[in-house]
Amino acid sequence: MTSLDYAVVGIYFALVTALGLSVSSRVRSPDDYFLGGRGFGKLLQTFAAFGAGTGSGDPVNAARTVYTGGASGMWSVMYWLFMTPFYWITAVWYRRMRHVTLGDWFVERYESPRLGAAYATFGVIYFVVYASMLLSAIGKVAAPLIGATLFEIGGLSIPIEYLLVPAIGAVVLVYGLAGGLHAAYLTDLAQGICIILLSVLLVPFGLMEMVRVFGGPESQSSLLDGFTLMHEQLDPSDFQLFGGADSQFTVAYLTVVVLLNLAGVVIQPHFIATGGGSAKSEYDARVGLVVGNLLKRLCTIGWVLVGLIALSLFGDDPLLIDDPDKTWGIASARLLGPGLTGLMLSCLLAALMSSVDAYMITGSALIVRNLYTTFIDPDASERRCLLVAKITGAAIVLGAVAVSLTTMDVFAQLQLTWVIPVLFAAPFWVGMYWRGATTAGVWATIAFGAIAFFILPALGQEVSLVGLVGVDLSGWTANSQETVQLAETVVAPFVVMIVASLLTPKNSPTTLDRYYTKMRTPVDPDPQTDKAKLEATIAGEQVCDIQKLFPNTPLEFNRPTRTDAVGFVVLCVTCGLVIGLAKLVFSLGS
Secondary structure, three states: OOOHHHHHHHHHHHHHHHHHHHHHHHOOHHHHHHHHHEEEEEHHHHHHHHHHHOHHHHHHHHHHHHHHHHHHHHHHHHHHHHHHHHHHHHHHHHHHOOOOOOOHHHHHOOOHHHHHHHHHHHHHHHHHHHHHHHHHHHHHHHHHHOOEEEEEEEEEEEEEEHHHHHHHHHHHHHHHHHHHHHHHHHHHHHHHHHHHHHHHHHHHHHHHHHHHHHHHOOOOOOOHHHHHHHHHOOOOOHHOOOOOOOOOOOHHHHHHHHHHHHHHHHHOOOHHHHHOOOOOOOOHHHHHHHHHHHHHHHHHHHHHHHHHOOOOOOOOOOOHHHHHHHHHHHHHHOOOOOOOOHHHHHHHHHHHHHHHHEEEEEEEEEEHHHHHHHOOOOOOHHHHHHHHHHHHHHHHHHHHHHHHHHHHHHHHHHHHHHHOOOOHHHHHHHHHHEOOHHHHHHHHHHHHHEEEHHHHHHHHOOOOOOHOOOOOOOOOOOOHHHHHHHHHHHHHHHHHHHOOOOOOOOHHHHHHHHHHHHHOOOOOOEEEEEEHHHHHHHOOOOOOOEOOOOOOOOOOOOOOOHHHHHHHHHHHHHHHHHHHHHHHHHHOOO
C-alpha cells in the first residue's frame, strides 16, 4: 500500500468515529443505549440488518470457497437467501416481545432468571467467536494488501494483523461506547454504502485484467470479453450453482445447512435489535430486515465473481493453494491501484465494524440485564447500568481481538458459529409455538447439546445417532458423513426438548396466557398507547387482534394475516429471481 492508501484508511477511521460521537448526546438511559429508544424507521433498520449481517468474513469466505470449488462455493454465504421469507414473520416476533434482550424472553417464557443468565453467557461466547472470525478475515486480507509484515523489531517480524486488528477494535469501542445502538446504526448506514462498493469494485478491474492476460492483441477492451475469456480458462463445472457428489456444497448438504441455520438464526443475540426489536413499528421491522438481507444476497453475486476471476487468473498461485482464505486479499492487491487498495481495505473494515458494533452493544445488554441487575445489583441506577454496559462491551471486543490473534482459520470459525446456536434453538422454536414446552425441558436440551456437540467431540469422541441404530457410514464420502452429522445436529435437540417437556412439570398457565396474548397483540408505534392497549388485552378488556390458528389446543400458531401471506409468497418468488440473476451473470460470455 502507498501513502495515498494509508491516507484513505485514516480518513475512513476519522469519519466513522466522528459520525458515532455526533450522536453521543442522545444516550440518556440504558434503553437509549441498547435499543435507541425503539425509534428507528425503515432506512436505518435496513442498513442495520445489512451491516450486522454482512461482515468482513462474508466476501472472504465466498471468494475462498469459489476459488476451491467453483461457483457452487457461493452457498457458503448465499444459503442465507432461503431464510429471507421467514424473516418477514420473525421480524414481528422481536417487536412484539417488547424486550431488550433475548435473555429477557427466556426469563418470561420459562419463568427462569437462571435461563436468562445461561442465554446471556451463550450470547457473549457467540459474539466473541463470531466477531473473532470477522477479525481473522481482515487479517487474511490485510496481509496481501499491506505485506506479510509491517515492521521488524530486533529481527522479529510482526504480522500486520497484530497492529490492524487491535486498531479496529479501538475505533469500534470509541464510537460504540459513546453513542450506543444509535451510533452503531448511523455508522452502519455509511458502512453499508462501503460494503456495496466493495462488492462491485474488484469485478471490472478483474475482467479487464482477464482481457490483458488472456485476450491477445486483437481483443476488445470490454467487460463482456472478460467474461468470455473467463469461461475459456475454467471448466464448465466451475460455473455450476450446485456441485456434484465430490463438491462440498451438494444439494443435500446445502439443505441441511439451511435448516441448521434457520433453526439457529432466530436466537442469534443481536436479532432482538437488528431483527426488528428496535424498529418504530412492525412494518418497519419487517421491511428493514428483509430488504437489508436481500441487499446482502445481491452483493454475494459480486463476491462470487471475484472468486471466479481469482480462480482464472491465479489458479496455480502457490500462495492461494497454501491458504485460500487469502483469495480476496491477493486479488485486491494485484488488481487495484494506489488509493483504490486503501479504499478496498476501508470497505472491508466497514463490513467488519458494522457487525462488531452491534455485537458489542447487544452483548453488553445481555450482561447488564440478565446477569448484573438480576444477580449482583438489582437496585443499580441507570448511570451504573450504563457504566457496566460500556465496560462489558469493551471486554467483548477485546475478547474477540484476542481469539482472532490466536485463531486464523476463517471457514472453520464460520462453521463453529453454525453449531453454537443449537444449544438454545430448539427451546426457542418449541417455546414459541407449544404451551407444553417446560423449563426442565430447556435445561435437558442445553445439557444434551453441550455434551453431544461440544464436550464429547473435544474429548475425541463423536456421537452418531445414525450409528446407534446400526447404519454404517464408513463407506460414505466425507461430505455425506458431514451432511448426516449436521442433520443430527438439527433434529436431535428438538426430539430431546419435546420428550423432556412431556415428562416434566408444566409452566404456570397464567404466565403462558399473558405471554401468548402479548404475542398476538400488534405493536402500536406510540409506546404509551401500546402499553395501555397491551394491558387492556391481557386483562380481557379488549379482544386480541390476532387469533390462534388451532383454537382449543396447546399449539400457539397465530392465524396468518393477509400481510403475512402476501409478503411470504412475494419473498419466495424474489429468492428465485435472485438465484436466476446469479445464474444469468455467471453464464455471461459462455
